[in-house]
Each structure stands twice: as structure tokens, then as C-alpha cells.
Amino acid sequence: MLNIGVIGCGAIGRDHIRRLHDLVPGAEVVACADYFQEAADKVAAQYGIRAYASGEELIAAPEVQAILITSSDDSHAGYVLEGLKHGKYIFCEKPLALNAADCEKIIEAELKHGKRLVQVGFMRRYDRGYAEMKRIIESGELGAPLMIHACHRNVSQGPGFKTEMGITNVAIHELDICRWLLGDEYKSAQVLKVRQSSLSNKGYDNPQIVLLETQNGCRIDVEVQVADGYGYDIQCQVVCEKGTINLPDPYAVVKRANATRSFPILTDWKDRFIEAYDIEMTEWVKSVENGKLTGPSSWDGYVACVAGDALNNSRGKGVFLPVETIEKPELYR
Ligand SMILES: NC(=O)c1ccc[n+]([C@@H]2O[C@H](COP(=O)([O-])OP(=O)(O)OC[C@H]3O[C@@H](n4cnc5c(N)ncnc54)[C@H](O)[C@@H]3O)[C@@H](O)[C@H]2O)c1
């Protein structure tokens, strides 16, 4: 059994605890912590586990063999570095950090262990639709990929949302999945402010358009809507030389009534990617037990943040900025 401690008992923290407890073989959640003690106490009472007073105490606890970080974005890098100090396996929800500089510190600390200890929560890599798209691209049957048109639409945002988070919190998924699908790296990036939705009247840009160019010359555009008012809608089309590949919509029953065919659109990431999260957690636990992580690495978390930095720095400038990484260490090749 892998004894796991979870830092962050909010929406996804509780969802991952449920799946680790109910579904994932070989996993046991033994501890939790949250900035708000009541949140941790509630989860601890529900599962009969120990609530620690801080993330740091949980990380240091001898009973905790592996750490799951599901606290807010700005706390990730600090907890990952703390976990690495203790040489523990860490699953960190996306983003790995708020910027590339913090990711570099994580890479440096992980390299000292000579093995991978960190996995990043880019769960789309475990989604059946994206996996099949990658298989088709790699088979070469449609020729070279030329372009990706994608969109990432959320229903609404809570208080405190900022324009930059449209990149670091939201589009970060596309920044990972596009390079993974294409097997290519980014060359330059630019974010555009376009005509604003009246639903965005809360102090942040909505929509924004993310533009990327890859080293092989592919062009990528991602529409980022953080408040679309209608549903959680993730779309992706890869245009290849001899055809196109589309991410399937999630399963939905079609209703025929009142001279209309209709089907529901999901509103929550929890439901949209439920299968991907299940597979992600199962594979993570298996790979920790085998002593060899196989999922998205600190390097992947870093590259997404390098592109994210370029995008956020480009805002309002009207130019593409270069996406430049450090040399890729052998550990991540
Ligand atoms: N992979 C995905 O699709 C996915 C989906 C949802 C959320 N996430 C990521 O997971 C994280 C949590 O998201 P959420 O939707 O559950 O948010 P949330 O606000 O519902 O929960 C965050 C929890 O972390 C706690 N917290 C905040 N700062 C903390 C700190 N310094 N130490 C300990 N606890 C702290 C909060 O009190 C809260 O209970 C975010 O980083 C988010 O980007 C990823």
C-alpha cells in the first residue's frame, strides 16, 4: 500500500481523495492538510485519517510516503520543493509553478536525487480522445500536422480571477497537450485581447486568444474563454496534410422531442475528464510502486510555464515572443 498525504482539501483535492480511496488499487490516503483547518478536519473525519496543521508538517510525517498537492496554484512550487527536500514522491496538480523560474528550482532539486520524483497533473494525456488523436498523428496516415485549432471554455470564475490566470491556470492544459500531441516544441508565442464578452466585466480579459508557433512550423490557436456562461467546452482540431482529427465530445444521450434533437453539455471539469483522472491516479500509484514515474514530468511542467511566461509577457505588445528553455537534462529525455 502507498500511504498518501493530500495538501489542499478543495474541489479537486476531495475528488482525488475519493478516487484514491474508492477506486485506485494500492493507494491509501492517510493524511490531509489545508490552509483552512476546518476543511482538513472535515475530510479527516469523513475518511478517518489524520489532519495536519500545515502542509509542511504533513510532508515531514514519516507515515506519509507520497504527497498529492491540490492546493491553490501559488502554493505548488513551495510544497514541491519541500517534498523534494524529504525525497518523497510528489504528484502536483497543474500548474507546477506560476512561472518558469520556480520550475527551474524544482528541476534543480529533483536532479540532485538522480531520479524522477515529481509528476504534474496534466490529465488530458490520459484522456482516450487525445490519446487516439496522438496515435493517428504518429501513425503518419494523414501526413504532417500543420495547425491546431483549440478552445478552452469555462462557465464562470470565482472571485480573485486575473487575466494572467487565463494562461497559468486555464490555457496551461493546452500548452501541455499541444506539444504532446505534435511531438514538437514551441518557438514563439503571443496572446491577443479580442472583442470582450459582456460576461467578462469583472476585471479580467475574456476571451483571449493564444497563438503559438512550433519549431516545425505548426501554428496553434487557442480560444480561452473563462466565463462563457453556457458550459465546460473543450475542443481541439488538428489539421494535417491529408485530413483533420477532432477531439470527440463527451458521451451524451441524444434526446428527440418537440421537433428538436438535443444533448446536454457538461459544465464541470470533474465530469468531463473523470475517466482521465481515474487513469492518471491509477498509473501514478502504479509507477510509484514500481519506483519509476511514467507521467508528465517537472520538465513538462516547466516547458508549459516557459510558454506561459512568454504569453503573459506578450500581452498588449502585439508581437510574438520567443519560447526559450534551458537545455533538457538527461533525466527527462
Ligand atoms: N487537472 C485539472 O484539471 C484540475 C482541475 C481542478 C483544479 N486543478 C488544480 O488543483 C488546484 C486546486 O484547485 P481546486 O479547484 O480544488 O481549488 P479550490 O479552491 O476548490 O481548493 C483549493 C484548496 O487549497 C487550499 N489552500 C490554498 N492555499 C493553500 C496553502 N498554501 N496550503 C494548503 N492549502 C491551501 C484552500 O483552502 C482550498 O481548500 C489548483 O492548483 C488547480 O489549478 C486542476
Ligand SMILES: O[C@H]1[C@H](O)[C@@H](O)[C@H](O)[C@@H](O)[C@H]1O
Ligand atoms: O483548475 C481548473 C482545471 O484545471 C480545469 O481543467 C480547467 O479547465 C479550468 O480552467 C481550471 O480553472
